[in-house]
Amino acid sequence: MNEPVIDVRGLHVRFGEVEAVAGIDLQAQAGHATALLGRNGAGKSTTMRVLAGVVPPTAGTVLVHGVDVAREPVAVKRLVGYCPDVGGLVPRATPWEHLQLAARLRRLADWETRARDLLERFELGDVAHRVTSGFSHGMGRRLSVVLAALHEPDVLLLDEPFDGVDPLGVEATMVVIEDARARGASVLVSTHLRDLAMQACSTAVVLRGGAQVAAMEAGELTGEAGADAYRALLD
Amino acid sequence: MPTARSSTDAGLAGWVRASADLQHLLRFRAATVRRPRAAAVAVAVLLGVTLAAAVGPVLVDGAGSTTVLADHLGAMLAGFLVLAVAAAMASGGGRELVPREQAAVHPIGHRTEHLGALALAPLNFAWLLQAWLLLGVAARTTGTDGWLAGQAVVAAWVLCATALAQVVGWLVETLRRTTHGVLVVRVLAVLVATVGVALQAADRLVPLLEGLPTRHLAEVVVEGDGAVPALLALAALTGLAVVVGAWPAGVALRRTPREELRVESGSHPARPLPASDLAVLRRIDRASVWRSVPMRRGLVVLALGPGLVALGGGMDWTQVLVLPALVVSGGALLFGVNAWCLDGRGALWRESLPVGPGTVFAARALTLAEWLGAAALATLALAALRAGVPTPTELTALVVTLVVVLLQVVAVSLSWSGRRPFPVQLSSARATPAPPIVMVGYSARLAVSTTLTAVLFSSAAQVPVWWLVPALAVPFVAWSTVRLLRARRHWVDAARRAHVVVTVAA
Numbered sequence: 001m002n003e004p005v006i007d008v009r010g011l012h013v014r015f016g017e018v019e020a021v022a023g024i025d026l027q028a029q030a031g032h033a034t035a036l037l038g039r040n041g042a043g044k045s046t047t048m049r050v051l052a053g054v055v056p057p058t059a060g061t062v063l064v065h066g067v068d069v070a071r072e073p074v075a076v077k078r079l080v081g082y083c084p085d086v087g088g089l090v091p092r093a094t095p096w097e098h099l100q101l102a103a104r105l106r107r108l109a110d111w112e113t114r115a116r117d118l119l120e121r122f123e124l125g126d127v128a129h130r131v132t133s134g135f136s137h138g139m140g141r142r143l144s145v146v147l148a149a150l151h152e153p154d155v156l157l158l159d160e161p162f163d164g165v166d167p168l169g170v171e172a173t174m175v176v177i178e179d180a181r182a183r184g185a186s187v188l189v190s191t192h193l194r195d196l197a198m199q200a201c202s203t204a205v206v207l208r209g210g211a212q213v214a215a216m217e218a219g220e221l222t223g224e225a226g227a228d229a230y231r232a233l234l235d
Numbered sequence: 236m237p238t239a240r241s242s243t244d245a246g247l248a249g250w251v252r253a254s255a256d257l258q259h260l261l262r263f264r265a266a267t268v269r270r271p272r273a274a275a276v277a278v279a280v281l282l283g284v285t286l287a288a289a290v291g292p293v294l295v296d297g298a299g300s301t302t303v304l305a306d307h308l309g310a311m312l313a314g315f316l317v318l319a320v321a322a323a324m325a326s327g328g329g330r331e332l333v334p335r336e337q338a339a340v341h342p343i344g345h346r347t348e349h350l351g352a353l354a355l356a357p358l359n360f361a362w363l364l365q366a367w368l369l370l371g372v373a374a375r376t377t378g379t380d381g382w383l384a385g386q387a388v389v390a391a392w393v394l395c396a397t398a399l400a401q402v403v404g405w406l407v408e409t410l411r412r413t414t415h416g417v418l419v420v421r422v423l424a425v426l427v428a429t430v431g432v433a434l435q436a437a438d439r440l441v442p443l444l445e446g447l448p449t450r451h452l453a454e455v456v457v458e459g460d461g462a463v464p465a466l467l468a469l470a471a472l473t474g475l476a477v478v479v480g481a482w483p484a485g486v487a488l489r490r491t492p493r494e495e496l497r498v499e500s501g502s503h504p505a506r507p508l509p510a511s512d513l514a515v516l517r518r519i520d521r522a523s524v525w526r527s528v529p530m531r532r533g534l535v536v537l538a539l540g541p542g543l544v545a546l547g548g549g550m551d552w553t554q555v556l557v558l559p560a561l562v563v564s565g566g567a568l569l570f571g572v573n574a575w576c577l578d579g580r581g582a583l584w585r586e587s588l589p590v591g592p593g594t595v596f597a598a599r600a601l602t603l604a605e606w607l608g609a610a611a612l613a614t615l616a617l618a619a620l621r622a623g624v625p626t627p628t629e630l631t632a633l634v635v636t637l638v639v640v641l642l643q644v645v646a647v648s649l650s651w652s653g654r655r656p657f658p659v660q661l662s663s664a665r666a667t668p669a670p671p672i673v674m675v676g677y678s679a680r681l682a683v684s685t686t687l688t689a690v691l692f693s694s695a696a697q698v699p700v701w702w703l704v705p706a707l708a709v710p711f712v713a714w715s716t717v718r719l720l721r722a723r724r725h726w727v728d729a730a731r732r733a734h735v736v737v738t739v740a741a
Contacts (some may be wrong), residue, residue, distance in 0.1 A: 015734075015737075035466075049583070050581075052586075052587040053586075053587060054583055054733060054736060054737075055733040056729040057731060059451075063594075068318040070729075074589050074591060075589075077587055077588060077589035078589040082583075082584065082587040083584075084580075084583035084584055084587070084740070086580050086582060086583065086740060086741075087579065087580020087581060087740065088581060088583060089580065089581045089584065090519060090523060090577075090578050090579065090581030090584075090585065090662065091500070091579040091580070091581065091662065092522055092523045092526040093504075093519050093522050093581070094503050096505050097518070097522060098584075099579075100505075100508050100509075100515060101515050101516070101519055101585075102507065102588060103508065104510055104515040104588055104590045105515070106588070106589060115429070128505075129502045129503055129504055129505060130500060131498070131499060131501055131503070131526060132581075133498075133499045133662055136497075144584065194311075200603060211651070213579075223465075230365065233516070
């Protein structure tokens with residue numbers, strides 16, 4: 001088996017007295033999409049934030065393409081595209097200004113055509129120059145996926161990308177995930193929508209109480225039997 | 236069929252319900268104070284200063300015989316009303332007890348909003364400073380004889396003026412939320428400012444203020460006769476203002492906040508990509524500042540207010556030197572004391588971008604500095620219209636004071652922003668970058684430190700030695716630089732930065 005693109009071992013994250021992540025191990029391969037499942041407070045979003053270089057790990061090793069996120073966070077950020085779970089947009093900037101900021105800091109050349117294409121696919125072309133504070137929740141989610149996917153990252157981290165998104169937006173997000181897999185990227189999708197997660201991903205990891213309780217093929221969590229199996233893992 | 240009682244109930248029941256709701260909201264705010272011990276100390280200090288202002292002047296020799304202060308007390312009482320009106324207007328009717336986003340899901344009626352704005356009005360350093368000044372002047376003029384009556388009348392007037400100002404604030408906000416209301420309010424503000432400057436320039440403003448009915452109150456305070464009827468009249472007027480104020484509050488709050496919505500739905504055509512990381516970061520930071528209604532409105536008031544006073548009063552350059560300190564410290568209270576909240580929920584995404592934290596810090600510091608500097612320069616430009624051409628010594632002192640105060644305020648603001656971040660949207664004109672009690676502490680500390688600095692430099696500028704002010708500036712610049720670098724180190728630390736980012740994005 002190839003070296004995993006995402007390699008998390010013994011990850012702990014503490015915020016004061018609260019241990020948000022208590023010893024997660026997680027590996028994800030290139031060309032695969034992995035679903036990160038679990039109840040609220042299971043540690044999904046915190047794990048995503050660590051992988052995105054936003055929150056430093058308290059203990060453990062987190063490697064992205066062999067780069068240690070604790071030692072070289074900026075290098076990891078170049079490899080990763082991140083759609084955060086909450087908001088993710090600067091309130092008084094326009095989508096195009098968000099894209100310009102990302103393109104400039106990621107040293108992208110000839111990015112405008114792809115940016116326009118993504119905005120059109122997510123039906124945001126008409127609002128490209130409107131400030132985002134007036135956006136609906138679904139529009140914000142869709143733009144966050146666009147921003148994460150703009151630079152065709154090696155690792156695509158999507159935290160609740162389907163939350164409040166209409167069916168067309170869900171389809172566009174599925175296409176982004178499929179494109180990323182096809183070009184060899186590793187995709188991590190955190191969501192409470194199990195059916196969509198199973199549709200988008202080939203493998204699934206279930207977290208509970210800040211630790212991993214199961215890792216399995218997506219097929220094992222599909223249908224009613226999968227729902228029962230998933231529920232059993234949450235209790 | 237009504238499913239629950241709320242403070243929208245009519246008549247007396249509505250007021251009873253609104254008062255109960257207000258108590259619930261105040262308890263809620265008190266329960267969410269992060270450092271209750273510090274808040275208790277802050278309240279104790281405020282009460283202590285109030286007591287000192289009311290009693291201290293009596294204990295100094297000469298109390299009860301100060302005719303100059305007594306002569307101007309009427310104008311000062313009227314001035315308090317003017318400042319309270321300006322504060323209520325600038326804050327879109329009054330401060331929010333609970334942020335709009337959080338309050339939206341609760342059945343909070345307009346009376347509760349109105350009472351909440353009244354309750355928060357004193358948590359403003361300018362209000363407190365003026366109130367302490369009035370209590371102090373009253374104590375000085377009365378001495379021990381008639382002290383209690385004088386203090387009671389002044390305290391009653393402070394409450395009454397606050398309630399009256401709240402009525403005006405809501406009326407203006409009601410007007411502002413009509414179809415062409417923003418334009419109408421701006422035109423009216425320009426007219427009032429122009430008349431005010433003209434009156435001041437003609438030395439007629441103070442006589443006008445002294446001719447207002449507040450002179451009768453001043454006479455009651457000074458002479459000690461008729462305190463009881465005055466207190467009864469003020470109590471009645473206060474009650475009436477509180478009740479009447481609920482009506483425009485209801486109308487204003489039912490109307491769409493057009494200015495905020497216009498900004499939130501505004502379009503901004505694409506501009507060419509900036510040439511550097513710092514430039515692109517500064518562009519988005521600037522957009523966050525200039526597209527915010529409370530920040531823009533606050534800056535205009537801060538830049539023009541002191542400038543117009545200087546213009547009308549014909550201040551000379553040594554007096555003008557104090558103004559940048561006031562403007563810069565006031566400007567920092569619009570967002571600088573919680574500077575990372577500009578990114579709101581976009582902070583998480585921004586933090587995932589591959590750029591050194593030092594560059595992000597530099598962009599935010601420069602944006603804050605240019606924002607404060609622009610306000611101070613606008614004030615100085617207005618003041619310069621009558622102050623004439625400064626001498627080389629005055630010009631040196633002016634430049635040095637501006638640089639020192641800017642550095643001082645930027646360093647302190649970014650230090651506080653890193654240590655105590657708050658999740659704030661700053662989309663409503665009624666929003667503040669930190670909870671009200673925290674804002675009082677911030678404003679007091681900023682105002683005291685910058686004003687003392689400016690007074691020192693202003694005094695030094697009167698000595699005809701050009702190098703004195705720059706020499707005095709050296710320790711100030713050194714200390715502020717140390718503080719700024721410390722704030723930068725705090726931000727560059729990954730764990731501390733994560734705390735800030737996660738907090739403001741919450």
